[in-house]
Amino acid sequence: MNNKNVRTGWVAAALAAGVLTLMTMAGxxxxxxxxxxxxxxxxxxxxxxxxxxxSDFSAVMTIITQDPERGTEKxxxxxxxxxxxxxxxxxxxxxxxxxxxxxLMDEESLWFYDPESRRFSxxxxxxxxxxxxxxxxxxSRSSLSDDYRVTGYETGVLGSYDVYxxxxxxxxxxxxxxxxxxxxxxxxxxxxxxESYSLTRRLMRTxxxxxxxRVGDAVxxxxxxxxxxxxxxxxxQVTLDQISLSDLPDTVFTKAFVERASR
Amino acid sequence: xxxxxxxxxxxxxxxxxxxxxLGAAIAFGVMIITLLNAFTSGAIENIKSNLxxxxxxxxxxxxxxxxxxxREVDRIGDxxxxxxxxxxxxxxxxxxxxxxxxxxxxxxxxxxxxxxxEGVNFAEETEFSRGLQVREGAVVFDGNTDPRSLILPxxxxxxxxxxxxxxxxxxxxxxxxxxxxxxxxxAAIVEELIGxxxxxxxxxxxxxxxxxxxxxGEYQLFNVVVRNVQDIDAVADDMYHAMRAAGALVERPYASxxxxxxxxxxxxxxxxxxxxxxxxxxxxxxxEGTKFSLTTLNEMxxxxxxxxxVLDAIARGIFVVLLVITAVGILNTFRMIMLERVREIGTxxxxxxxxxxxxxxxxxxxAIIAAAGGAVGLSAAGVIAFIVxxxxxxxxxxxxxxxDGGHVTFVATPGDxxxxxxxxxxxxxxxxLLPANAAARLQPVEALGAHY
Numbered sequence: 001m002n003n004k005n006v007r008t009g010w011v012a013a014a015l016a017a018g019v020l021t022l023m024t025m026a027g028x029x030x031x032x033x034x035x036x037x038x039x040x041x042x043x044x045x046x047x048x049x050x051x052x053x054x055s056d057f058s059a060v061m062t063i064i065t066q067d068p069e070r071g072t073e074k075x076x077x078x079x080x081x082x083x084x085x086x087x088x089x090x091x092x093x094x095x096x097x098x099x100x101x102x103x104l105m106d107e108e109s110l111w112f113y114d115p116e117s118r119r120f121s122x123x124x125x126x127x128x129x130x131x132x133x134x135x136x137x138x139x140s141r142s143s144l145s146d147d148y149r150v151t152g153y154e155t156g157v158l159g160s161y162d163v164y165x166x167x168x169x170x171x172x173x174x175x176x177x178x179x180x181x182x183x184x185x186x187x188x189x190x191x192x193x194x195e196s197y198s199l200t201r202r203l204m205r206t207x208x209x210x211x212x213x214r215v216g217d218a219v220x221x222x223x224x225x226x227x228x229x230x231x232x233x234x235x236x237q238v239t240l241d242q243i244s245l246s247d248l249p250d251t252v253f254t255k256a257f258v259e260r261a262s263r
Numbered sequence: 264x265x266x267x268x269x270x271x272x273x274x275x276x277x278x279x280x281x282x283x284x285l286g287a288a289i290a291f292g293v294m295i296i297t298l299l300n301a302f303t304s305g306a307i308e309n310i311k312s313n314l315x316x317x318x319x320x321x322x323x324x325x326x327x328x329x330x331x332x333x334r335e336v337d338r339i340g341d342x343x344x345x346x347x348x349x350x351x352x353x354x355x356x357x358x359x360x361x362x363x364x365x366x367x368x369x370x371x372x373x374x375x376x377x378x379x380x381e382g383v384n385f386a387e388e389t390e391f392s393r394g395l396q397v398r399e400g401a402v403v404f405d406g407n408t409d410p411r412s413l414i415l416p417x418x419x420x421x422x423x424x425x426x427x428x429x430x431x432x433x434x435x436x437x438x439x440x441x442x443x444x445x446x447x448x449x450a451a452i453v454e455e456l457i458g459x460x461x462x463x464x465x466x467x468x469x470x471x472x473x474x475x476x477x478x479x480g481e482y483q484l485f486n487v488v489v490r491n492v493q494d495i496d497a498v499a500d501d502m503y504h505a506m507r508a509a510g511a512l513v514e515r516p517y518a519s520x521x522x523x524x525x526x527x528x529x530x531x532x533x534x535x536x537x538x539x540x541x542x543x544x545x546x547x548x549x550x551e552g553t554k555f556s557l558t559t560l561n562e563m564x565x566x567x568x569x570x571x572x573v574l575d576a577i578a579r580g581i582f583v584v585l586l587v588i589t590a591v592g593i594l595n596t597f598r599m600i601m602l603e604r605v606r607e608i609g610t611x612x613x614x615x616x617x618x619x620x621x622x623x624x625x626x627x628x629x630a631i632i633a634a635a636g637g638a639v640g641l642s643a644a645g646v647i648a649f650i651v652x653x654x655x656x657x658x659x660x661x662x663x664x665x666x667d668g669g670h671v672t673f674v675a676t677p678g679d680x681x682x683x684x685x686x687x688x689x690x691x692x693x694x695x696l697l698p699a700n701a702a703a704r705l706q707p708v709e710a711l712g713a714h715y
Contacts, residue, residue: 068373124440173439173476174334198444199437199476230432230444232373 037186039153039166044145045189046182049219051141056248057081057215059240060093061139065132068233075130079240080252083141087253090139091261092130100262103129103136104255110136111255115262120255133205133226133236137176144168144182147175155186158193162186177204190219203229216245267620271627274600281596286636288589289687293640294647296582300679301648303571303578305672306665310567311492311560313664316394317463319360319381320486321495321560322502324513326553336438337483339553345485348505352487355494360388360486363468365475367435369415369447371423378419379463380433382471382482391465400427400451410467412450419464420452427452437476438483445474454657499559506555513555517562579686586687590694593632597625597698608702609710618703625702629695633687641680648673 063075076094081087090103100115103123112123129136148168156165168180179197184190194207206229209221220240228234251257275282315321326339339345342361349356363382368375383391385404392402398417413431425431426449433445447466468482477483489498499515506513601608608621656662657669665671 069375170441173330173437173441176440176442178441178443196442198434198442200444200474202444204434204442204444230370230434231375234373 037153037164039150039164040145042164042184042189043148043150043166043168046184046191047142047145049189049217050191052081052083052216052218052245054084055216055218055245057083057218058242058244058246058248060242061090062239062241063130063132063134063236064239065236066234067131068231070131073131075132077130079139080248081139081141082248082253085253086141088140089253089258090129090136091258098130101130102258102262104253104258105140106253106255113255113258113262115259118259120258133228133234134224134238135176138207138224138226138238144180147171148180156183158183161192163192188219191221205229213240213243215243267623268627271624272631274624275628275631278596278600281600282632282635285589285593285596285632286639288592289586289633289636289691290640290643292582292585292589293637293683293687294643295585296578296683297641297644297675297680298647298673299578300575300683301644301673301675302671303575304674304676304679307564307568307571308674309665309667309672311564312667314563315488315560318486319362319383319388319484319488321489321492322487322499322557323559324485324487324502324555324557325483326485326555328553329549329551330439332549334439338438338477338481339483339485339555340478340481341553342485344506344509344511345555347509348502349487351505352498352501355489355491355498357488357490358388358390360384360488361468361482361484362486363471363475363477363483364463365435365471367433369419369423369464370432370434371425371429374423374425376419376422378416380413380435380471381463381465382468383465384468395451396454398452398454400449402451402453404467408467409448409450410470411445411447412466413447414451414453414465415449416455416464417452418455420449425449433474435474437474439476441476443474443476445470495559495561499557503557506557511555512550512552513557515557517558517565579683582683583686583690586690590690593629593691593694594697597629597695598701600628601625601698601702604702605705605710608705609707609712612705612707612710621705622699622703625695625699626692629691629699630688633691634684637684637687644675648675 058078058080061077061079063077065073065075067073074094075092075098078089078091078093080089080091086105088103088105092098092101100113102113104111104113104120110123111120113120123136127136128134129139147170149171150166151169152167154165156163163183163185166182166184168182170178177196178199179201181195181197182191183193185192190212191209193209195203196205196207198204206227208225208227209223210225211221211223212219213222220243222240222243224238226236226238324339324345325337326342327335327337328340330336349359361384365380365382367378367380369378369380385391385408392404395402395414402414404412415425420426423431428449430446430448433447435443435445437443447470469479472479472481487498487502489495503513503515612618612621652671652673654671655669656666656671
């Protein structure tokens with residue numbers, strides 16, 4: 001074989017390899033763009049499937065708080081929600097010392113009712129609920145897509161689930177947790193884990209949602225575990241029972257009802 | 264008159280034991296009421312002084328701004344109008360303190376302590392550390408001081424189990440309600456100023472502002488320290504009018520007529536602003552710029568003063584009851600004296616003494632006993648006050664607020680002293696009036712022939 005033919009052959013092979021590489025890259029790019037998830041849509045889906053749309057919701061929550069100083073405390077709370085109007089009511093039934101206390105969300109105002117003084121006072125969704133590591137807004141409708149924007153994500157595994165690990169940043173300066181990192185199942189869009197970070201990017205709280213239950217069109221966590229990452233040994237477990245989507249009377253979300261219920 | 268007084272004085276000495284007993288009863292009542300009045304007056308002074316130190320001034324101006332046209336946020340960005348008002352108040356003002364406050368949770372391992380944390384501009388408030396009783400560490404703030412240094416009250420340090428040099432986490436909310444966490448290094452542990460529940464922790468204004476979301480130069484409270492506490496109200500009035508004249512939006516929540524519920528809400532809001540609990544509030548009537556709220560220590564003290572006034576009134580009521588009981592004794596004693604001296608009275612009347620003079624002698628005797636008893640009571644109160652004020656009560660929980668450096672202060676006001684003595688005098692004279700009148704009405708012939 002003469003040198004000219006060899007050179008021509010190498011050139012042809014190199015060209016073919018280059019074309020093949022380009023085609024492969026183009027193909028990969030196309031496949032990748034096709035597989036690139038819409039994370040913002042994933043976050044919206046998280047909200048949509050955990051809110052109750054047109055239904056009312058009621059349940060009994062058992063809250064077990066472990067505090068290194070106070071020990072273990074148990075609280076039983078009756079929860080009522082009407083997400084379409086942004087209303088909810090939390091009525092404490094146990095322990096006896098707190099029985100009758102209530103948190104009523106009336107459109108924009110959150111009220112705390114003390115049966116001893118028979119007075120309503122303003123409180124905030126940002127406050128810890130009854131001394132636990134859960135906050136009052138943990139029991140209201142999910143609004144991640146309204147309050148946060150996606151700043152990044154990666155795929156990963158949590159337990160045996162394939163998840164998106166999504167970084168969120170609050171879009172307003174009045175959102176309680178400035179930064180969140182959530183672990184969302186890729187197939188069912190359920191939040192399995194949520195880390196809350198301060199403005200200084202310090203991990204403040206980890207929330208785990210190991211158990212979900214379908215309630216009508218919604219899928220909500222039946223068990224929630226909140227771990228205080230700042231106070232060693234402090235955590236709260238919330239378990240939902242007696243879940244119902246039955247319509248609730250309008251009077252449930254009124255102060256008068258709270259007062260009557262606490263007697 | 265002098266003759267009547269001399270006779271009365273001589274008669275009082277003649278009935279020494281009775282006079283002493285009556286005088287002692289009066290002295291006891293006067294001593295108690297004087298001590299109580301002086302204690303409440305002194306307590307009010309101490310509360311004012313302690314509160315002024317704890318919150319950094321006598322006149323307090325807070326500012327709120329609107330965010331997004333609806334949310335009310337506690338901060339002062341532009342304080343031009345405040346500085347101008349201070350200039351107008353002139354030499355009556357000793358100093359100005361710019362501060363921010365947050366109601367935070369301090370965390371050390373598994374221990375927590377809820378604590379008001381105040382941001383202090385240590386470069387401006389050079390006298391700040393003088394009022395602190397340092398238990399451990401050092402309160403020295405200069406250009407090399409770590410802005411994350413923390414001055415911690417002893418009760419919080421004990422609760423956390425933390426020592427000087429160790430680092431605590433501080434969890435708080437920004438002025439817009441977001442959660443934030445910082446780190447503070449304990450530079451000093453100090454004795455409580457005004458009780459464990461109200462004593463604040465202190466750090467640099469710069470660092471606290473960065474945690475609560477305030478920009479450099481912003482702060483939350485503009486506190487004015489006056490040279491003379493008598494000028495508090497006048498300085499507040501002048502500053503208020505100066506700010507209004509400059510076009511600032513300023514209100515005086517305590518000075519305007521409000522319902523009890525409104526006042527309670529606003530006092531809770533003011534307390535919240537002073538101790539960092541205000542949070543974010545929604546408004547219904549928006550405004551432009553900064554809305555200022557001006558209040559004074561005197562206005563904040565009104566409930567305390569009122570409560571002390573009730574205590575004073577109760578004490579005075581008990582004092583009057585005690586005196587009325589004593590007055591019964593005076594009445595009986597003078598009745599007995601009158602009966603014993605019937606013939607003496609008859610003799611004096613026979614020699615031309617008028618009824619009024621006879622009455623006057625008895626009343627002067629009662630006045631002398633009252634005055635002597637009152638003087639002894641005042642003296643005893645003074646001695647007891649002197650002794651008690653030397654004792655150290657700083658270890659008594661919940662009592663620190665009423666003390667000055669651990670000591671009780673007694674302040675006897677002339678008004679209280681005069682009022683009490685007048686009450687003693689009036690009741691004694693009233694008690695002696697009946698037997699005095701009876702003695703004056705005695706007929707000389709009957710009196711001379713009487714046998715008792």
